[in-house]
Amino acid sequence: MTGIVALYIFMLAAFTGYEVIxxxxxxxxxPLMSGSNFVHGIVLVGAMVALGAATSPLEKTIGFxxxxxxxxxxxxxxxxxxxxxxxxxASGTRKVGGAKGSH
Amino acid sequence: xxxxLNAAALIQxxxxxxxxxxxxxxxxxxxxxxxRSGILWAGAGMLVATLATFFFPGMSNYPLIIxxxxxxxxxxxxxxxxxxxxxxxxxxxxYNGMGGGAxxxxxxxxxxxxxxxxHTEATLAVVGAIIGAVSFSGSLIAxxxxxxxxxxxxRFGGQQLLNLLLLAGAxxxxxxxxxxxxxxxxxxxxxFALALALGLSMTLPIGGADMPVVISLYNALxxxxxxxxxxxxxNAAMIIAGTVVGSAGTLLxxxxxxxxxxxxxxxxxxxxxDTGGAAAQGTVTGSMKPIDAADVGVMMAFAQKVIIVPGYGxxxxxxxxxxxELSQLLIDRGVTVRFAIHPVAGRMxxxxxxxxAEAGVPYDLIADLEEVNSEFETADVALIIGANDVVNPxxxxxxxxxxxxxxxLNADKAKNVIVIKRGQGAGFSGIENALFYLDNTRMLYGxxxxxVSQLIAAVKAA
Numbered sequence: 001m002t003g004i005v006a007l008y009i010f011m012l013a014a015f016t017g018y019e020v021i022x023x024x025x026x027x028x029x030x031p032l033m034s035g036s037n038f039v040h041g042i043v044l045v046g047a048m049v050a051l052g053a054a055t056s057p058l059e060k061t062i063g064f065x066x067x068x069x070x071x072x073x074x075x076x077x078x079x080x081x082x083x084x085x086x087x088x089x090a091s092g093t094r095k096v097g098g099a100k101g102s103h
Numbered sequence: 104x105x106x107x108l109n110a111a112a113l114i115q116x117x118x119x120x121x122x123x124x125x126x127x128x129x130x131x132x133x134x135x136x137x138x139r140s141g142i143l144w145a146g147a148g149m150l151v152a153t154l155a156t157f158f159f160p161g162m163s164n165y166p167l168i169i170x171x172x173x174x175x176x177x178x179x180x181x182x183x184x185x186x187x188x189x190x191x192x193x194x195x196x197x198y199n200g201m202g203g204g205a206x207x208x209x210x211x212x213x214x215x216x217x218x219x220x221x222h223t224e225a226t227l228a229v230v231g232a233i234i235g236a237v238s239f240s241g242s243l244i245a246x247x248x249x250x251x252x253x254x255x256x257x258r259f260g261g262q263q264l265l266n267l268l269l270l271a272g273a274x275x276x277x278x279x280x281x282x283x284x285x286x287x288x289x290x291x292x293x294x295f296a297l298a299l300a301l302g303l304s305m306t307l308p309i310g311g312a313d314m315p316v317v318i319s320l321y322n323a324l325x326x327x328x329x330x331x332x333x334x335x336x337x338n339a340a341m342i343i344a345g346t347v348v349g350s351a352g353t354l355l356x357x358x359x360x361x362x363x364x365x366x367x368x369x370x371x372x373x374x375x376x377d378t379g380g381a382a383a384q385g386t387v388t389g390s391m392k393p394i395d396a397a398d399v400g401v402m403m404a405f406a407q408k409v410i411i412v413p414g415y416g417x418x419x420x421x422x423x424x425x426x427x428e429l430s431q432l433l434i435d436r437g438v439t440v441r442f443a444i445h446p447v448a449g450r451m452x453x454x455x456x457x458x459x460a461e462a463g464v465p466y467d468l469i470a471d472l473e474e475v476n477s478e479f480e481t482a483d484v485a486l487i488i489g490a491n492d493v494v495n496p497x498x499x500x501x502x503x504x505x506x507x508x509x510x511x512l513n514a515d516k517a518k519n520v521i522v523i524k525r526g527q528g529a530g531f532s533g534i535e536n537a538l539f540y541l542d543n544t545r546m547l548y549g550x551x552x553x554x555v556s557q558l559i560a561a562v563k564a565a
Binding site: 013014015018021023025026028029031033035037039041048049050055056058063071072075076078079080081083085086089090091 | 118121125126128129130132133134135136138139141142143145146149152153155156157159161162163164165167168170171172173174175176178179180182183184186188191192194195197198199201202204205206208209211212213215216223318319322325326329330332333334336338339340341342343344345346347348349350351352353354355358359362444446449451452453454456457460461463465466467468469471472
């Protein structure tokens with residue numbers, strides 16, 4: 001990936017992030033913060049690559065800690081976000097669990 | 104050679120899919136109707152990327168990777184499943200700090216290895232390292248504060264100067280490394296030590312009330328650190344996801360700060376958020392007038408419209424289930440019931456909604472400040488439970504008050520205001536609440552849960 005292409009990605013992603021949540025209601029601030037916290041858990045793939053290429057004991061140790069922390073970010077972020085969002089229901093839909101496939 | 108190309112192309116394709124799923128997931132998470140499916144989309148994206156990465160060409164240390172994922176994942180899963188909803192803000196801080204630490208760790212591995220890096224890559228690596236390390240140590244302090252492990256805001260003279268010196272030191276180390284003048288392990292270690300110390304000293308003076316804004320800020324910073332390390336690794340999934348979180352998180356931080364009537368600069372560089380802050384003495388006249396539960400029960404049972412204003416005190420008393428039980432009784436009698444949520448009810452914006460959702464309150468009964476403020480005038484009863492500063496009318500009309508200008512819920516406009524309160528003390532910020540002394544206000548003293556139970560009995564009897 002050349003530098004300029006990376007910059008394009010960076011710029012477009014920045015606008016995307018802003019636009020995607022621009023109209024979020026206050027009631028979803030906490031779950032959304034938790035959800036975006038989960039999304040940067042993608043650092044896990046980078047940590048895996050870094051540990052996968054590590055050779056010296058120092059690199060391996062730091063890489064191991066990195067993967068451990070990243071896995072915690074991704075898994076923990078998912079667990080708490082899912083728990084919070086699972087509880088958001090409208091009146092009259094109290095019996096069914098997920099809104100999956102509703103539209 | 105063809106095999107290698109195929110693996111690389113497949114990994115790139117799966118990262119593209121991941122980026123798509125993340126963005127769609129976040130989009131869905133920004134509306135209550137689709138929010139639940141949003142996290143499932145994003146979760147699928149994470150799974151795809153993680154599995155694909157196992158096939159990354161030229162990887163070794165597989166046992167170490169698997170052990171680290173298993174340990175980190177298992178601990179986080181168990182803690183994430185068990186944590187009480189009231190403790191959610193500090194868990195988010197903790198997981199966020201872990202992400203920042205991971206980004207810093209990636210930078211550390213790359214820098215200590217000392218492989219060939221362009222100046223741009225090296226610059227992004229060190230900047231990502233500083234941001235990630237600050238987010239890591241800062242988030243841990245935020246966690247410790249909200250968890251009650253650190254009770255006092257630590258302040259001392261020259262704190263700003265210390266922060267500035269730490270930042271300057273880290274920048275000097277970063278410049279030495281990125282320019283290639285001196286990328287020795289000693290300088291790299293100094294870089295991380297200074298950045299970690301900066302995160303600590305930046306966060307320690309910030310009071311508990313401002314912590315949500317700080318957590319949100321560190322969330323955005325971690326996203327940025329992840330994006331920068333993504334540049335270094337040439338990983339598009341990390342660049343996109345990290346940047347999206349960086350910008351979305353920045354917007355969210357601004358929204359939260361605005362909802363709390365605080366600017367980000369104020370949060371970071373002054374100490375109002377301290378719960379033990381100076382108690383301002385307003386000039387409040389009149390007296391608090393008590394009422395008993397039976398009278399309130401009758402008043403609510405025969406009302407047209409009741410607006411309930413819950414605050415964090417309700418959650419502490421674990422009264423939200425009882426409050427919903429009471430609301431259902433009223434709804435069954437034909438009373439219109441609304442929940443009015445101030446943006447900073449709970450410990451971060453939206454936290455109270457989560458707590459009410461946990462008790463089973465449907466989100467369409469919950470209204471936020473702009474929606475509900477015009478409705479108080481038509482409400483027969485405003486029931487305040489565990490909320491204080493957010494209904495204090497001095498924010499509207501007393502320029503000398505420290506909370507002057509903060510948007511509040513206009514509960515005082517309701518025909519009758521009932522305040523459930525444990526005793527006669529002042530609020531979270533130590534500011535006397537003028538609402539309690541109004542002619543249309545009555546105080547129902549008692550523990551939140553017990554008081555609401557009495558109201559339930561009273562409504563049933565009415």
